[in-house]
Amino acid sequence: MPSEPSEPLTERGARTRERLIAAARQVFEERGFPDTRVAHITRHAQVAYGSFYTWFPSKEAVFLEVADRLFEDMTQPDPALAADSSPAARIRRANRSYYQAYLRNAKMMAIIEQVATFNEEFKEMRRKHRAASIGRSARAIERWQRAGLVAADLDPETTARALAAMVDHSLYLWLVQGDDAPGTERLLDTLDAINIRALGLPATP
Template sequence: MSGRANSAESGGGAQANAPLTERGARTREKVLVAAREVFEERGFPDTRVAHIAHRAQVAYGSFYTYFPSKEAVFLEVADRLFAEMTDRGGVPASGASPAARIRRSNRSYYEGYLRNAKMMAIVEQVATFNEEFQELRRKHRATSITRTAGAIRRWQRDGLVPDDLDAEMTARALAAMIDHSLYLWIVQGDDTPDTQRLLDTLDALTHRALGLPDS
């Protein structure tokens, strides 16, 4: 199944791009909130536009005023999710030590993953078959990796990280380690002894992979 295939529930797509009134914007937001709730409860394949419309308390046809398909509303829900997950607002400023930045970054990501655990499980499900979603995911991942690679290059210029490390590939490898570890721990319920040990271990592995001290 491809995200570019026509949805059986598509319709009224031309209206979805029309300018919204203030009331329309509120209704659209209500549809988005309802869509996330239903996706989390039913999963992506079993969710229908009718379920979302019912939860949002809008007419079935009104859904198509705002979104051309179930796939479209899912993409926007996921886009918001990824933006929140990769937000670094709580990470210390660049003047902080690498260890402090890594520690806060890992915990910020963990906290976001924990808040969004149900949706992250759906994300993994949809990533196996929807091409548009895969592209959206790649875009957000690339943004996060570019930011991490930039930090690694700065630390290399400061003599803190070995020059022979490829900054981008290192950023990709570390992101994969952290992301998959949290997926197994939070979504799959892996038998990790406790969260603090897991996060401390991810910190230590990151520091040592970069050749940084643990503190």
């Protein structure tokens, strides 16, 4: 989990810490995780090398802070979505909101996949954020089952995980790996249709 500062956070200290976090993200995106050094981060932030350790014990700690903020951005529910929207409308809106978040974070997502192969603390953080997002989707599926809109024999959590994995990997291949895609709207429309049809929901807005 993200580290706590080693001393009380004054206003000046908070600004320094934020500069280090912003600089770390930029350097990680440019150099990747293994090739980034604390000196690269402090130079980019224009902060004295020793000051870094006032706020973070290691490069790994500042990476966890960057990743935690990214996951918060990626998995927050869309506040603009009306509570009385139809299931199909909610799926369409959620997919577009997630696409926009993925687009904002695409460079860092490439680094995240790299670190996920070897850092257990990071993998646990990613599981925590993913579980929160999956839980919201599973609860929506349960509501739709109670309303008779989704087949009762579908396990809500497993279904939510499978559909989220499809959307997530599709966007990863397109936005991170640079796979050819038919265009944003066509891709998103297709992901919407697969989600809606897999759940057996009415396709009307």
